[in-house]
Amino acid sequence: MSPDRSAPAWTRPQRVVWVLGDQLWMGHPALVDFNPATDHVLMVEAPGEARAVWNHRARIAVFLSAMRHFCNDVHRLGWAYTYVRLTDMADEPSLAGRAQRVLQSLQPRVLRLCEPGDWRTLTSAQALADDLGVDLELFADPHFMCSRTEFARWAQGKKTLRMEFFYRDMRRRHGVLMEGRDPAGGQWNYDSDNRQGFPASGPGPIAAPELFAPDRITEQVLTLVAELFPDHPGDLAHFVWPVTRAQALEALERFISVRLAPFGPYQDAMWTGTPWGWHSLLSVALNLHLLDPREVIAAAEAAWREQHLPLASVEGFIRQVLGWREFIRGLYWLDMPQMAEANHFDHHRALPAWYWTGQTRMACQREVVQQTLTHGYAHHIQRLMVTGQFALLAEIEPRQVSDWYLAMYVDAVEWVELPNTVGMALHATGPRFTSKPYIASGQYLKRMSNYCQGCAYDPAQRTGPRACPVTTLYWHFLLRHADELARNPRTALMVKSTARLSPEERLRINQTAADVLDHLDDL
Incomplete structure (x- = not known):
């Protein structure tokens, strides 16, 4: 732990303000009336957070570097604080467990917290306050324009x-x-x-x-992340x-x-x-x-x-x-929390291994996954219509997909990642807040990108040796869910297009799709 050495001699604080890693601004509602004479700031790095899902190393580094820079601002103000680093408390990796140890030591009367960005942290903090017999002051997050x-x-x-x-x-x-x-x-x-x-x-x-370019603090963080998480992606x-x-x-x-x-x-x-x-x-x-x-x-x-x-x-x-x-x-x-278990289409296949490596012959998926591994970033259409759409068409279990998005993107916090993945990309919440599944054949990807140039697969072909897996699975999805999609005005025309398919062609599509689905790791 790293207390502020310049702070006055320690006294039991009246209030501890726990600043989470995605709440790094001086407009933090629990800091607005901070009293340097009686209050204390707590910030916690926790290796368990990096391993809750198999985090991209750049995502870990973003949070750690931003937290350490913010702690420097707190230090310059002369406020008392405790900063728990990754290498502290080697026997306690969890965020809540580390926070509990500090709070047991400080013995505050009140724990102040701004609404976290995920359900798990909120419930953990509430349980922690109950266990310690500390009053929890939970503040609405004024960062957002709609409470x-x-x-x-x-x-x-x-x-x-x-x-x-x-x-x-x-x-x-x-x-x-x-x-x-x-x-x-x-x-x-x-x-x-x-x-x-x-x-x-x-x-x-x-x-x-x-x-x-990384400054000194960020360089130190990058070195630390490389040492502590050598097997993580990215x-x-x-x-x-x-x-x-x-x-x-x-x-x-x-x-x-x-x-x-x-x-x-x-x-x-x-x-x-x-x-x-x-x-x-x-x-x-x-x-x-x-x-x-x-x-x-x-x-x-x-x-x-x-x-x-x-x-x-x-x-x-x-x-x-x-x-x-x-x-x-x-x-x-x-x-929440039921959103995390949403699975409208009852999909249960495993996430293909190439989502973690980019090693696939599908040029569109390879480009986006390798870009993600390099930068921890892909824009919204790459996430929705390339990796997201494929996961939907390939019948991947939604929780595995949402865990992948949470792990791989530097901007991922669960409040934004989970609904976008399960609701928007996978339609796992059904019509709750999206009017249709976002699906398209490989021809869409050809129109919106140059990814198909030189690909091993042909986006125009839905069956045969060069059939594009996206195209094959798109037509298979239409056939499998024809009744539901026909009732939806936004997808009814898609289903009508299957009427021109002969029984033989339908059989070939389903056979090709079955082979694709049985060999997702080999695409």
Whole structure:
């Protein structure tokens, strides 16, 4: 443990503020009235958190580096604190167990905590406070623009929950991209303008995002992670993520000034060798609370009003932050813990081994998984329509898939990862908050990327020796779930397309799909 050596002589603190690794901002509600004379800050690194799922090493490093930088800020303020490092308490790997030991030593009267980003930590903290006989003060997280209570009130009485209507309410409530009572430009969204693929010649020059060379603290963390987690997946040589408030602001300014305008039309586009595309890369800073969503939204809206950036691009970006991000977080807390076990299609196959290595002949999956291993990053269409869609079509057990996403992405916190995976990518929650399964054949991937060039498989073929596994499994999914999909207006046309298939072709599709499903590790 690392107490602040410059703090006054130790006295029993009245209150301990436990700052979690994804709550690294001075607007933390339990720090707002911090009393240096009587209060104490607690921060805990725990190897058990890195092994709860088989974490990408860059994800471990993001959290550790950001936490250590934040602790330095606490130190400079002269506040008393205890910082538990990974190498402390070798016999106690768990987060709750380490926190319990510190609290037993400090003997505070009150434990203060901001709402954690996952159900497990919340329930562990509540149990910990009960066990120690300490009063728990749990604060709503003001980082979010819609509280859990407000979201539950919005959702009350609705049979299905749809982001579009929530997003419109949020726009009205916060006065974002509004002209009086009407949406700016006369429409609520510009999705039709924001779904272009790159030209056949490629994306051309893409202005680089703001990337950050590791400083001394981050270098120490990278060395530590390499030593302690040598068998974990992922590369550390390309670590470029913001881990301080100042870096996060630089990343925001760079995106708004040079990358936001082209982001809109090409936000769904994919191309080999372009891991960032025109995306903001701000999710890490937002999910660590280094950036406030209000300032991100305000900067984007100002770029439209003052610099005349395209409204379609600005709205598309704001929709992700004000709409989907807030919606997903509300759903997580509304539907936990049962959401974690959702399995609408009753899928139980094991996750293929190549999800951890990228060693597959499917060029689309290889490109995205290897990019993920290198950077700990893939953008939303790569996650949804490449690795996510394949997991759905391949009938992978949802919990295994959600654990993989939580492990592999540097911006992953369970409140955002779990609903996006089980609800959006896998449709495991059924129609609860998505109106259809997001499925497509390999032809979609060919249209939105260059991944199919030189692939061992042909996206146009659903049977035969060169049949694309994505295409085969897409048609198999349509046939298997025809009754359910035919009742859904958004998928009924897909099912109608199977009517032209002869009995012989249906048999060949099902036989080919069965072979694919039996040999997922060998694709």
